[in-house]
Amino acid sequence: MARPVLVPALAALAAVYSFASFAFVGTPSTPRDLSRVPARVSAEYLERLGPKDSDVPFDGTSATGPGAAVEFKKRPFGILRYQPGNGMKGAMAMEIIPKSRYPGDPQGQAFASGVQSGWVVASINGQNVLSEDFGKIMDLLDDEVADPRFSKSTALALEKQGGRMAEPAAAPLQVTFASIPGYVYKGAELKEDGQDGFAR
Template identity: 95%
Template sequence: MAMEIIPKSRYPDDPQGQAFASGVQSGWVVTSINGQNVQNEDFGKIMDLLDDEVADPRFSKSTALALEKQGGRLAEPAAAPLQVQFNSIPGYVYKGAQLKEDGQDGFAR
């Protein structure tokens, strides 16, 4: 699920503003990656397809440990360029933090 969307794109292809620039909203979920339906897939597999990590490496001792705990990769990364489809969940209302611009670090809760 997309949780904290940076509310603006600072420059073309800004990796932290791509979701916003594409119209993705907080609370939306990934439904397909490169045309493959992932709606019923394990979260770890979706993250592996996106070549992302379930455990944030800033808070784990190592990415290797996080992968080992998960049982290894559940999927190989999808081929670039990625086409990720998001969709809202009917009836779901996102109640998480909306990021606001912070003069020092960019954006904060």
């Protein structure tokens, strides 16, 4: 006697399942145009290179204290981030890789030369850049590890602005750094992680 009730119930469940599969599975009516999907910068990339709450505003022209004259033989230099000064003028070296892993390690150049976090880029190949646009300084240095403007997500915007503000300076680069009297660096000190990289 129970069989006639069970068969209609199973048939009803099968109909619901069949309808659900048609309702939720299928090909979109129009193909997705991937050319219009913007590239995204990873969260890790922005975390490493973006502005930090600990950044202290500064004026590049106030960098009148002692620093160092450095020769960078190749790129990148081992400076993971630069901070723009007030009005986007000047550039300050922020997070520096704290070791040279092997002789000639390009990413150990800043550390081996004594460059310190909080020093301002004063000149590049003899050209004073204390009051130059941050973008121009980044173009001259062409230190791609530290320059977020050349990520995939901003390449189009940079092209619309007319491209680079300056051609990269020829290597080896003679870069002079200067300190700001009374400035205290409050940023993170990098520590080596388990993947031969560095993190805060």
